[in-house]
Amino acid sequence: MDPEGIKYFNQRYRLFSRYDEGIELDHEAWYSVTPEAIAKHIANKTAELLPHGAVILDGFCGAGGNTIQFALSLKERQLSPYIFAIDIDPKKIEIARNNARVYGVDHLIEFILGDYFVISPLIHVDLVFLSPPWGGPGYINEGVYDIQSLKPLGGKELISFTMKNVSKNIVLCLPRNINPYQIVQLTEKYERVEIEYNCMNRKVKTITCYFNKMIEEKWPIKEVYTEEDILW
Ligand code: MGP
Numbered sequence: 001m002d003p004e005g006i007k008y009f010n011q012r013y014r015l016f017s018r019y020d021e022g023i024e025l026d027h028e029a030w031y032s033v034t035p036e037a038i039a040k041h042i043a044n045k046t047a048e049l050l051p052h053g054a055v056i057l058d059g060f061c062g063a064g065g066n067t068i069q070f071a072l073s074l075k076e077r078q079l080s081p082y083i084f085a086i087d088i089d090p091k092k093i094e095i096a097r098n099n100a101r102v103y104g105v106d107h108l109i110e111f112i113l114g115d116y117f118v119i120s121p122l123i124h125v126d127l128v129f130l131s132p133p134w135g136g137p138g139y140i141n142e143g144v145y146d147i148q149s150l151k152p153l154g155g156k157e158l159i160s161f162t163m164k165n166v167s168k169n170i171v172l173c174l175p176r177n178i179n180p181y182q183i184v185q186l187t188e189k190y191e192r193v194e195i196e197y198n199c200m201n202r203k204v205k206t207i208t209c210y211f212n213k214m215i216e217e218k219w220p221i222k223e224v225y226t227e228e229d230i231l232w
């Protein structure tokens, strides 16, 4: 195994606590899967805002790190959800289905092999979750990550497509080295976004953005930030 591979393998129980029970990952999944604690946090936080029978779409499901936690969290709350998980890669659909089986939630998820941009407008959803490819593990070498480096479409196109054709209630996973002002620029007039830094062992791992109805309302908005305030 190459050193980069060893780095991810050493974190295997952080990715999936039930790793030893038959979890499968492929090359891309090793470096893209959302660590379980972060995926669980996102799922628990959004579950509080979703109605009974909510429809959730994971547009880029990968190995299932997030999909599985959505299923577990909504099941725990007896919300009888409908969960759709799309990936364009047949291998990912195979391993995500296997991993969901390990966690006992495969029967709660409809896995769809296909292109997010083709399938998503066909589903009426309450929440769309997006964790697209960032362009490989070298994303961190960009210095400040440009939101337009997201694949297969830049962040602006991804979010405008989703808001127009799928839902405005979006949760988006982004690299920790992104310029937050680029996130704010994704919103249109009267739209809002909550930007959350997800830390593990005192280190920021990822950034999660909650748009519109997915914003936790318990924190009153006290200040309006300008571009100069949040540029670093
Ligand atoms: P990382 O920076 O590659 O790992 O990814 P780490 O362990 O923080 O590296 P270190 O050397 O700085 O310690 C951090 C997290 O980002 C991963 O656990 C994934 O959850 C997420 N991630 C990384 N990549 C390359 C992607 C990606 O392409 N897409 C998505 N959706 N998530 C990714």
Ligand code: SAH
Binding pocket: 028, 029, 032, 033, 034, 059, 060, 061, 062, 063, 064, 065, 066, 067, 086, 087, 088, 089, 092, 114, 115, 116, 117, 131, 132, 133, 151, 152
């Ligand atoms: N959140 C996932 C990781 C997602 S990685 C987890 O925790 O496991 C990003 C995924 O997007 C990859 O599996 C890749 O195959 C998929 N992908 C890339 N382009 C896509 C497209 N157009 N439609 C659907 N999935 C796509």
